[in-house]
Amino acid sequence: MAGWLLLWEATLTVAVLLSTLVTVFIVTLPSTYSHFHPHEIKEDDFDANDKQHAEQSGYTYYQKHKEKEGILKAHASVQVVVLGDIGRSPRMQYHALSIANHGGKVDLIGYVDPTVEVNPEVKAHRLINIVPTPVFPLQAKSRLLFLLLAPFKVAFQFQALYHALGYRTKASRWMLVQNPPSIPTLLVARIICFFRNTQLVVDWHNFGYSILALRLGPTHPLVRVSEWYEGFIAGGATAHFAVTNAMCRVLKRKWGIDALPLHDRPANHLQPLSRDQRIDFLKTRPELQGQPFDLDRRSWRLIVSSTSWTPDEDFSILLDAVVQYAALRKLEHHLPRIWAVITGKGPLQSYYLAQVERLVGEGKLDDTIISTAWLSTEDYARLLGSADLGVSLHTSSSGLDLPMKVVDMFGTGLPVTGWSKFEAWPELVTEGENGRGFDSAEGLCKVLQDLFGKDAKELIRLRDGAMSAQERRWDDEWMPVAGKLFVLRE
Known part of the structure; x- marks a missing residue:
């Protein structure tokens, strides 16, 4: 009898804790995106230096397209997500610049390494907001240490990314996510997009599981789980881009994903010299x-x-x-x-x-x-x-x-x-x-x-x-x- 009573008390305690956590989660859910309230850009968002460099800061675009009340409504708002260093992710920076240059509001989310320069055009543009995320403080140099640290690193990245996407940025119409890395990026993105009424777009640069296989071997159980996870979680996205036609074909054959080919091309600052x-x-x-x-x-x-x-x-x-x-x-x-x-x-x-x-x-x-x-x-x-x-x-x-x-x-x-x-x-x-x-x-x-x-x-x-x-x-x-x-x- 005493054993059943102890089990009942333990079960009740767990149930109360879970109920409390679920209640807190629901009460603190991030705000959702409303198509009736797009992001707004105003004159006060630009300082004197921005106006002096009007083309680079987006002030020229604002002046050309603002409404009579002096407000530019950004109907295309995009969270551009990099679970990595922004300075080493030129393609995602180019995405952010193109969106901003055509009137979209961008939150560019990722690591900011002080020793790696972010594209100056990205930093100068007032329609781009850079949101730095913390870096996991420990590095694994051996395979064993990599496996031991992996759960802690994933948990750290999950909460950091969830907080950045859900609470440090406004709800957006779109979320554009770089893949890889896939874990935990794709899962966090799917969760946030579900609760914030945001449409998810995956930009396929490579496959996360194939990179993991370089370290653990192609037959390792974690590689196989990663492969299943990548296809299953990404498959629910609204749209997909891929860097090559070959990748589009494999995505279709492997997971039934219809991706749009979007090849890399040089940005305008790269020019021939005399x-x-x-x-x-x-x-x-x-x-x-x-x-x-x-x-x-x-x-x-x-x-x-x-x-x-x-x-x-x-x-x-x-x-x-x-x-x-x-x-x-x-x-x-x-x-x-x-x-x-x-x-x-x-x-x-x-x-x-x-x-x-x-x-x-x-x-x-x-x-x-x-x-x-x-x-x-x-x-x-x-x-x-x-x-x-x-x-x-x-x-x-x-x-x-x-x-x-x-x-x-x-x-x-x-x-x-x-x-x-x-x-x-x-x-x-x-x-x-x-x-x-x-x-x-x-x-x-x-x-x-x-x-x-x-x-x-x-x-x-x-x-x-x-x-x-x-x-x-x-x-x-x-x-x-x-x-x-x-x-x-x-």
Whole structure:
């Protein structure tokens, strides 16, 4: 009898606690979006500096489209969500800018790393509100620690994202979510969209489960659960974008998801440079100080690669190729010297820089400069515009996404060589027309040898192709797809 009484009291206590929690949850639910009360932008939202830079701040658009009462009604309001660093998410920043430039109100939600610059145009636009979310304080360097920390990290991210989407921002008509990461982003987004009367749009950059498989292996139970979760939760979204046609086909075949292809295109700040502009920029680079480079005759070649220094971008391929090229140059003296600039930050950077130092000490990188750089948005664009060849080491965990760095390179008219052994590569690069592919260090060395040979005719032809590729810009691709979905003004 005493046992049953104890069980009853325990059950009653749990029931009361759950009831209280449910009541608190219902009472504190975030406000819902009303189609009758769109977001409003007023004169007071712009300061003197905004009015001085009217085009960048959105003040020009406000002046042109405001109503008689001095109010601009933003019928398209969008929460743009990145469970990652905003500064390292150019596509989501471009989404935010395009929405704002066409009269939509944007809350851009994600991490803000003080060492990584957010696009200055995004920061300047008054129709974009950046909402920073906290970063999980612990990092897992081993597989075991990763598995141990995973539940705590997911719980931390869940509450941080739920709070940001539900309480730190106004209810919006749309929510545009970057995927991956999928866990817990998609679940939080679905919950918030349900309670706030918001329509969810998933922007597929890759598959979250395929990235997880790089760390745990494709047959790991967590990978299989992640795959099911990703398809099931995302399947209930209102609409989907995907970065390639190949990804659209797989989404349809795998989960029955109809996605709209929305290819990456270069933004307007990425432009080709004149010869004088290139020389002026290169003279400012500290790596060239004291080097016998002839900036006028280009008796050397500048190659640029942007990497996150992670296992899915194997920098050793480029390093081995440059070592082979340096050895070949000792026999074929007509080949120019190479200066390789590697931009980006990541966990394996220090490891590879130690490898570079070792190779320099062994004399395997004679007449070669390999330098790293972390540049502002403006200087990164100028570096690409000053280079002779861009190198992409992106291998793609799914085979269906494309490196945006190649799009950036095309934006400045820079020809590209890249790892090409995945399905979606031909959607971006036309072999022999605006770029060349490789599948090994030896293949990359052969590309460098072919393009930097005596007459460099093929390099000139590829540059012409890259110049043609840069003509179609981000907004040209974005407005007929995303702009149409969000019902934005031309």
